[in-house]
Amino acid sequence: MKGTNKLWWGLVLLVILSPIGLIxxxxxxxGPAWGEWSLEEIExxxxxVPAGLxxxxxxxxxxxxxxxxxxxxxxxxxxSSLGYILSGVLGVGIIVLVTFILGKIISKKDGQ
Amino acid sequence: xxxxxxxxxxxxxxxxxGIMVPLWALASKLVRRxxxxxxxPFLALGAAFSFxxxxxxxxxxxxxxxxxxxxxxxxxxxxxxxxxIAISIALVIQALLFxxxxxxxxxxxxxxxxxxMPMVGYWVYRLIGQGAPATSRRKWIAGAVAGYVGLNVAALxxxxxxGIQPFLARGPDGRPLYFPYPLEVAVPVMAAQHLLLxxxxxxxxxxxxxxxxxxxxxxxxxxxxxxx
Numbered sequence: 001m002k003g004t005n006k007l008w009w010g011l012v013l014l015v016i017l018s019p020i021g022l023i024x025x026x027x028x029x030x031g032p033a034w035g036e037w038s039l040e041e042i043e044x045x046x047x048x049v050p051a052g053l054x055x056x057x058x059x060x061x062x063x064x065x066x067x068x069x070x071x072x073x074x075x076x077x078x079x080s081s082l083g084y085i086l087s088g089v090l091g092v093g094i095i096v097l098v099t100f101i102l103g104k105i106i107s108k109k110d111g112q
Numbered sequence: 113x114x115x116x117x118x119x120x121x122x123x124x125x126x127x128x129x130g131i132m133v134p135l136w137a138l139a140s141k142l143v144r145r146x147x148x149x150x151x152x153p154f155l156a157l158g159a160a161f162s163f164x165x166x167x168x169x170x171x172x173x174x175x176x177x178x179x180x181x182x183x184x185x186x187x188x189x190x191x192x193x194x195x196x197i198a199i200s201i202a203l204v205i206q207a208l209l210f211x212x213x214x215x216x217x218x219x220x221x222x223x224x225x226x227x228x229m230p231m232v233g234y235w236v237y238r239l240i241g242q243g244a245p246a247t248s249r250r251k252w253i254a255g256a257v258a259g260y261v262g263l264n265v266a267a268l269x270x271x272x273x274x275g276i277q278p279f280l281a282r283g284p285d286g287r288p289l290y291f292p293y294p295l296e297v298a299v300p301v302m303a304a305q306h307l308l309l310x311x312x313x314x315x316x317x318x319x320x321x322x323x324x325x326x327x328x329x330x331x332x333x334x335x336x337x338x339x340x
Contacts, residue, residue, distance in 0.1 A: 004157060011157065011164060029171075031176050035271075036114060048287060051289055061211070066211065067167065088163075088167055096159075099156035102201070
């Protein structure tokens with residue numbers, strides 16, 4: 001098992017390229033994933049908002065909704081792409097931190 | 113494939129927490145047996161990789177979007193139980209920080225993408241690749257098929273969770289309380305999207321990375337080096 005350096009660089013490259021996942025759906029005028037609609041979209045589709053769904057929908061307000069900064073969304077693709085990359089950096093950072101802490105707890109010491 | 117809050121009723125998401133809590137505990141126990149501290153970076157890489165892969169939304173022109181998960185290649189490299197932990201971490205952060213997938217649906221989403229997908233993909237890969245050397249063509253073909261099948265089975269279990277909602281809970285007016293479309297709609301739509309498009313993206317991603325490791329470090333593809 002060689003070092004992980006190259007793989008980390010690959011990850012950095014993927015984060016930099018991630019706005020492709022934002023821009024392509026824009027170009028092809030695609031909506032959200034099937035089964036991930038907003039309340040307004042559901043109402044448009046079936047004519048009403050299911051009562052239970054409405055009650056649970058806003059249970060949690062995420063600090064960084066939709067992988068973008070609140071003021072940067074809808075301000076052109078450059079800004080939203082930058083916000084997307086920053087969200088990717090933030091997400092990767094926290095995930096790596098959490099995994100390292102969890103990993104240290106559940107792993108054995110080397111040579112044990 | 114990230115089920116939001118409100119799409120599943122308490123009966124469904126409750127049962128899924130009941131299934132996932134023992135599975136998380138079992139995965140920690142199994143991974144603990146074999147995970148060495150110097151392997152922790154691989155676990156972190158797997159979790160972060162899956163998170164970033166899911167940012168690449170792929171459009172169906174004029175329709176909806178979808179994405180690969182990376183769950184099968186993580187399972188091939190780290191084993192399905194380590195993959196369960198890695199992808200669960202990615203899904204929990206997506207829900208808490210970015211509102212991608214609901215809080216009530218964390219267990220449901222982990223069941224589909226962190227358990228079903230890596231487990232199915234891993235065994236398809238093992239089955240097809242059995243006996244073939246790590247650098248053989250059969251191994252990356254096995255990776256492609258495993259990626260395709262893994263994502264599609266996860267899409268199916270997601271669609272079933274959606275589709276049973278109108279049968280489980282209706283209001284006094286007879287309208288569904290949660291996800292409004294029945295199985296006859298949810299399963300064919302989800303299946304078509306993943307069979308025709310997204311499954312192939314997961315297949316290419318998985319095969320590409322198997323080939324990458326065949327060339328750079330084939331030992332990563334040997335079962336003996338796996339975390340679990």
